[in-house]
Amino acid sequence: MQTGAQVGNRPSIGSWFSYGLGSENKNLPAYCVLLSKGKGNGQGVYSKLWSNGFLDSSHQGVQLSASEDPILYLNNPDGMDRNMRRKMLDHLASMNQLGYEEFGDPEIPAKIKQYEMAFRMQTAVPEITDVSKEPDHIKKMYGPDCMVPGTYAANCLLARKLSESGVRFVQLYHQGWDQHANLVGEMTGQAKDVDMASAALITDLKQRGLLDETLVIWSGEFGRTNYCQGKLTKENYGRDHHPRCFSIFMAGGGLKSGISYGKTDELGYNIIENPVHIHDLHATIMHLMGLDHEKLTYKHLGRRFRLTDVHGHVVKDLLA
Amino acid sequence: MHPLLLHFPVAFVALLLLLYLFKNFLGEAVYQKINYLLLLLTSLTTVLATLMGLLLSLEDYDSEQIFIHKWIGIALSFIIYAAVLLYHNKTFYGLLLYLGFAGVIVGGHYGAALTHGSNFLTEPITAAKQPKVDAHTPVYTAYVAPVLSAKCTSCHNPQKTKGALDLTSIEGIQKGGENGEVWVAHRPEESLLLQRIELPLEHEEHMPPEGKTQLTEEEVELLTEWIAHGSDPTVSYALLSEKDTLKHIIGDKWLKPNFEQPKYAFDFAGSELIEKLNGPYRTVVQKSPDSPALDVSIFGRGAFKKEFLTELSQVKEQVVYLNLSNLPVDNNLLQSISNLNNLEHLVLNFTDISRGSTSILTKNEKLSSLSLAGTAIDFSDLKELKQLKNLKELFVWNTQVSDTELKLLQDEMPSVSINEGYIPNPEEQLNLTPPVLLGEKNIVKTGATISLAHKMNGVQIRYTLDGSEPDENAKLYEGDIVLDLEGKQSKTIKAIAYKEEWLPSEVASFEFFDQGLRPEHLEVTYPGVLSAYTGRAEEILNDDLKNDANTYYYSKHWASFREKPLEAIADFGNSNTGISEIILSCGLRPNQKESTIDFVSVWTSNDKENWQLLKRMNLTNETNLSQLKKVSLKFPKTSNRYFKIVGQPKKNQLLRANQLFFF
Numbered sequence: 016m017q018t019g020a021q022v023g024n025r026p027s028i029g030s031w032f033s034y035g036l037g038s039e040n041k042n043l044p045a046y047c048v049l050l051s052k053g054k055g056n057g058q059g060v061y062s063k064l065w066s067n068g069f070l071d072s073s074h075q076g077v078q079l080s081a082s083e084d085p086i087l088y089l090n091n092p093d094g095m096d097r098n099m100r101r102k103m104l105d106h107l108a109s110m111n112q113l114g115y116e117e118f119g120d121p122e123i124p125a126k127i128k129q130y131e132m133a134f135r136m137q138t139a140v141p142e143i144t145d146v147s148k149e150p151d152h153i154k155k156m157y158g159p160d161c162m163v164p165g166t167y168a169a170n171c172l173l174a175r176k177l178s179e180s181g182v183r184f185v186q187l188y189h190q191g192w193d194q195h196a197n198l199v200g201e202m203t204g205q206a207k208d209v210d211m212a213s214a215a216l217i218t219d220l221k222q223r224g225l226l227d228e229t230l231v232i233w234s235g236e237f238g239r240t241n242y243c244q245g246k247l248t249k250e251n252y253g254r255d256h257h258p259r260c261f262s263i264f265m266a267g268g269g270l271k272s273g274i275s276y277g278k279t280d281e282l283g284y285n286i287i288e289n290p291v292h293i294h295d296l297h298a299t300i301m302h303l304m305g306l307d308h309e310k311l312t313y314k315h316l317g318r319r320f321r322l323t324d325v326h327g328h329v330v331k332d333l334l335a
Numbered sequence: 336m337h338p339l340l341l342h343f344p345v346a347f348v349a350l351l352l353l354l355y356l357f358k359n360f361l362g363e364a365v366y367q368k369i370n371y372l373l374l375l376l377t378s379l380t381t382v383l384a385t386l387m388g389l390l391l392s393l394e395d396y397d398s399e400q401i402f403i404h405k406w407i408g409i410a411l412s413f414i415i416y417a418a419v420l421l422y423h424n425k426t427f428y429g430l431l432l433y434l435g436f437a438g439v440i441v442g443g444h445y446g447a448a449l450t451h452g453s454n455f456l457t458e459p460i461t462a463a464k465q466p467k468v469d470a471h472t473p474v475y476t477a478y479v480a481p482v483l484s485a486k487c488t489s490c491h492n493p494q495k496t497k498g499a500l501d502l503t504s505i506e507g508i509q510k511g512g513e514n515g516e517v518w519v520a521h522r523p524e525e526s527l528l529l530q531r532i533e534l535p536l537e538h539e540e541h542m543p544p545e546g547k548t549q550l551t552e553e554e555v556e557l558l559t560e561w562i563a564h565g566s567d568p569t570v571s572y573a574l575l576s577e578k579d580t581l582k583h584i585i586g587d588k589w590l591k592p593n594f595e596q597p598k599y600a601f602d603f604a605g606s607e608l609i610e611k612l613n614g615p616y617r618t619v620v621q622k623s624p625d626s627p628a629l630d631v632s633i634f635g636r637g638a639f640k641k642e643f644l645t646e647l648s649q650v651k652e653q654v655v656y657l658n659l660s661n662l663p664v665d666n667n668l669l670q671s672i673s674n675l676n677n678l679e680h681l682v683l684n685f686t687d688i689s690r691g692s693t694s695i696l697t698k699n700e701k702l703s704s705l706s707l708a709g710t711a712i713d714f715s716d717l718k719e720l721k722q723l724k725n726l727k728e729l730f731v732w733n734t735q736v737s738d739t740e741l742k743l744l745q746d747e748m749p750s751v752s753i754n755e756g757y758i759p760n761p762e763e764q765l766n767l768t769p770p771v772l773l774g775e776k777n778i779v780k781t782g783a784t785i786s787l788a789h790k791m792n793g794v795q796i797r798y799t800l801d802g803s804e805p806d807e808n809a810k811l812y813e814g815d816i817v818l819d820l821e822g823k824q825s826k827t828i829k830a831i832a833y834k835e836e837w838l839p840s841e842v843a844s845f846e847f848f849d850q851g852l853r854p855e856h857l858e859v860t861y862p863g864v865l866s867a868y869t870g871r872a873e874e875i876l877n878d879d880l881k882n883d884a885n886t887y888y889y890s891k892h893w894a895s896f897r898e899k900p901l902e903a904i905a906d907f908g909n910s911n912t913g914i915s916e917i918i919l920s921c922g923l924r925p926n927q928k929e930s931t932i933d934f935v936s937v938w939t940s941n942d943k944e945n946w947q948l949l950k951r952m953n954l955t956n957e958t959n960l961s962q963l964k965k966v967s968l969k970f971p972k973t974s975n976r977y978f979k980i981v982g983q984p985k986k987n988q989l990l991r992a993n994q995l996f997f998f
Contacts, residue, residue, distance in 0.1 A: 040634045041615045135615055138637045142661075147792070150709070150733055152759040154791060159768045159837070162790035179660055179684075181618065181632055215757075222732035222756025223660075223684050224706035305623075 016236040017064050019297050019322050026068035026313075028297065029184040031322045032304060033067075033074040035311045040181030042132065042139035044077040047182050049170040051081075053191030053205045060188045069315040076186060079173070081165030085144045089136055097137070104130055143176050156218060158211040168212035175219050178229055192235060196245050196253035217266050227268045230303050234263035241283040260286045263296075269303040271335045294327030302329040337387035341446065343380035344411070348439045351377060352432055374422065378415045385412045388446075400445050400494050407442035411435060449495050470573040475505065477572075478585060479561050482554045486543055505568045523562040529555070560584050601652040601677065603627040608649060617643050622655070628677070630656040639663055645671045655701075658682040666692045673698040684730070685709035693719040706730040708756065714740040721748055732756025767832040769843035770796045770812075776879040778850045778994070784815040785847070789832050798830040804842055805831045824849050824918075824998070848881050852914060852997040854905035854978075861899040864989075872992075876903060881920055881994045893922055893991045901982035901992055904943070908976065915972040918996040919982060921963055930957045931988040937968050938979040946979060955985060 018025035026034070029046040038045035048065045065076025079085040091100050108127050115123040146162065149172065154161055160168035167189045174185045189209055194201050213233060220226040238261025239254035246252065260279045266272070278288035291299075298308040301322065308327055312319035351373055358366040385408045392405055418431040468477040483502045489495075491502040491512075500512030508517045518526035531542035532550055543549060550558075560581040564570070575582035604627065612619040616635045622628040631654050633643050639662050647654055651674045664686040672678065678699045683692075684706050693716040696702065703725045713735040720726060729751050731741070738755075745753055773786040787796050796812035799805045812830065820826050825848045832840040859872040872894035882892050894901070907914075917937050936951040949970040957963060966982075978997070984990035 039618050155759045156757045163768050218757050223708045224730040
């Protein structure tokens with residue numbers, strides 16, 4: 016789902032977009048990752064999910080943390096103010112420049128640029144992560160949880176702010192969907208976590224006129240069986256993994272709205288109509304973002320790699 | 336056969352005429368040879384084509400056109416025959432040849448009109464002038480008739496009514512053909528039209544006949560749904576209800592917006608200029624490599640300079656999209672984008688523009704999309720926008736404009752889609768989140784200040800200190816609470832949040848623990864285990880944070896021990912005023928079934944060498960597991976310098992400790 020491949024060391028989809036589209040706002044990373052967790056069972060996510068694989072490490076997803084410092088190590092250390100930091104960077108740059116004039120290593124100017132970007136991020140990031148200026152009724156729309164850092168609702172609000180500020184690809188992970196048991200209570204909680212805020216994100220983009228230039232995808236990475244795992248009682252049962260079919264939803268730019276695509280048999284076991292392979296989905300997403308999935312390649316280990324590997328069709332029926 | 340053969344005489348007669356005109360050029364002998372052979376061939380094919388034509392005309396052709404075509408064809412046969420007979424009379428031959436050629440042209444024209452429709456000559460020109468289709472055009476005229484005319488009417492027209500059927504007009508369709516009605520309203524499966532279309536291609540009665548252009552799946556689907564809906568020739572897209580499949584088919588497949596990339600008359604800005612305009616806070620990019628149009632976004636309220644906007648005059652023709660969200664752009668600055676002639680899409684959400692801003696924007700005549708969410712504009716501003724003739728969408732969420740004003744505006748600007756965004760339902764009330772504790776310390780002493788907070792503005796926090804549930808009459812939180820433990824080992828603050836138009840929060844409960852006596856130094860003999868363990872048991876056992884025994888049992892705030900015991904030596908220096916109780920606070924996994932601790936013992940000493948046992952508690956068979964979360968060892972008051980606490984985990988069990996208290 017993330018990389019279009021089952022083997023490791025492949026770039027995740029967000030990294031491909033960072034590589035293909037570049038950064039719109041040069042003061043922020045092109046690919047941001049936000050994590051939240053339901054009260055359900057605690058299966059973790061790993062930073063390999065937003066890895067840049069063999070692409071340049073600047074395309075790696077940057078995880079924003081829910082703590083006081085959304086981006087770690089960005090703040091000036093205690094006792095150093097912004098002016099001092101500015102002076103330090105200026106002197107550092109002039110020394111680096113001397114080094115460059117002597118050795119001509121192209122990595123040196125790149126490094127100077129990176130320092131400058133980090134300096135600009137010091138003001139750009141707090142501007143974006145500050146939600147206190149959001150109007151009150153927005154908080155009602157996303158649900159009261161949106162003021163509690165680290166919740167899915169707060170991340171949705173933050174995602175809107177990031178997207179509004181030119182971050183190309185924002186990925187939210189909400190954990191705790193693996194209900195092999197205890198589905199009854201836990202699923203209620205999971206749904207409650209995501210329901211209002213997901214709808215609010217789309218509404219919020221729309222009311223700002225941003226939905227036609229944004230694509231919102233809501234998806235898991237596999238389905239669950241339609242039959243029970245463990246003992247079936249009214250109060251408690253579970254559902255096992257089911258990889259043969261599952262549903263996702265998409266909203267926003269370039270998509271036909273109000274349709275469903277594809278069908279399963281009446282048991283929800285197999286696909287009987289319009290299956291969409293993961294490469295097809297990736298190809299379609301890339302198409303919507305203005306990229307040709309067959310042309311965006313990166314040469315590594317002697318061959319040109321694509322997100323969609325050697326296969327994949329844009330699902331034209333989904334396009335507006 | 337006739338459609339195949341007729342092309343021979345057409346070409347041959349024309350060739351004969353050409354030969355006749357160029358005979359001097361060829362020389363007499365060559366001319367004679369070719370010409371005579373060709374003439375014979377022409378006469379043969381002309382007669383054959385005419386005969387075949389006569390046979391074909393026995394089928395359902397019945398009009399003035401066929402009459403003229405037939406007689407011209409017959410006349411042509413005789414003319415060519417006469418030309419063969421009078422071959423040697425040069426004057427007559429020439430005359431007959433001209434006559435024959437004229438016959439071919441006129442006869443051919445009528446023949447073509449029969450097959451391709453009487454407007455076949457002008458069709459490519461008139462087709463371009465098709466009437467504009469909108470939501471109010473009848474579905475029949477807009478979508479059904481074009482399918483019939485593309486695939487059916489070349490044979491079923493008033494001139495060439497094959498099967499006595501004319502599909503060019505709704506009257507003709509309703510009349511039906513020799514096999515009956517064309518379609519039965521609401522019953523596609525009984526409709527002859529669809530039955531014929533759906534027969535296998537090689538079937539004799541399949542329509543259109545094999546060899547002609549077939550209907551596409553989408554066209555068949557459209558006809559089916561059209562008939563299923565009742566084949567009402569007046570119904571239009573706008574009249575169809577949302578539930579109708581027909582509406583969706585038209586919406587999806589037929590009412591396609593024009594997707595061609597817009598063509599711009601202006602030139603490319605040039606990559607050097609674009610590169611120059613790009614900076615850390617301003618992004619300028621071409622819409623696509625082959626489009627000269629530019630998208631511009633400016634970021635960062637704190638870093639904004641007005642030059643970011645004024646410099647855009649260098650690309651004033653090319654900028655079509657401009658995003659200024661959240662920037663301190665006011666009416667004055669807005670003037671500087673008036674010269675962006677081709678600006679189509681402008682985003683001004685949450686900028687500092689105010690009343691009067693929109694009259695500035697009316698100079699950007701090409702504007703089609705305008706976002707004004709979260710700005711200080713009002714109704715009179717929006718009315719100014721009527722002057723923007725190209726405006727298609729307008730976003731006015733979170734502005735001063737009221738519902739009724741928006742309705743008025745919508746009536747005045749019917750072609751603009753106005754999005755007012757999310758409007759909270761006053762009926763819908765949501766629970767606030769509980770208040771939070773600032774800082775995570777919960778081990779304190781009397782006199783400590785406790786700060787509570789709520790992220791939402793205007794929230795009232797009410798709290799109790801006696802463990803009772805707080806309500807709207809409880810004490811209002813107005814600043815730090817100074818905690819008085821009243822000599823107890825712990826105290827609970829319960830807090831609740833209130834705000835108008837919101838339901839109260841759940842009650843948050845914060846428990847604070849008396850820190851008791853603190854050793855000057857704490858050392859731990861054996862290192863702990865577990866991956867999350869930070870190797871700092873000394874700190875964990877003696878810090879200001881006691882974890883909830885039921886959660887975070889795997890986090891870095893627990894020191895865990897397996898096999899080797901927890902052995903902690905506390906050094907009180909000379910300050911010990913007497914200790915009579917030591918509490919070891921432990922954690923348990925959920926679903927823990929048996930005791931995790933073998934025993935806990937406390938020793939004391941003044942020289943760290945001769946230890947005296949104060950108390951030993953055996954917990955191996957402890958069945959009340961909650962006892963394990965707070966292991967309290969009481970003993971006669973002792974003022975010694977050193978205390979040693981030994982906690983032995985049971986075999987194959989983990990002892991998880993997170994704090995030591997001395998009272």
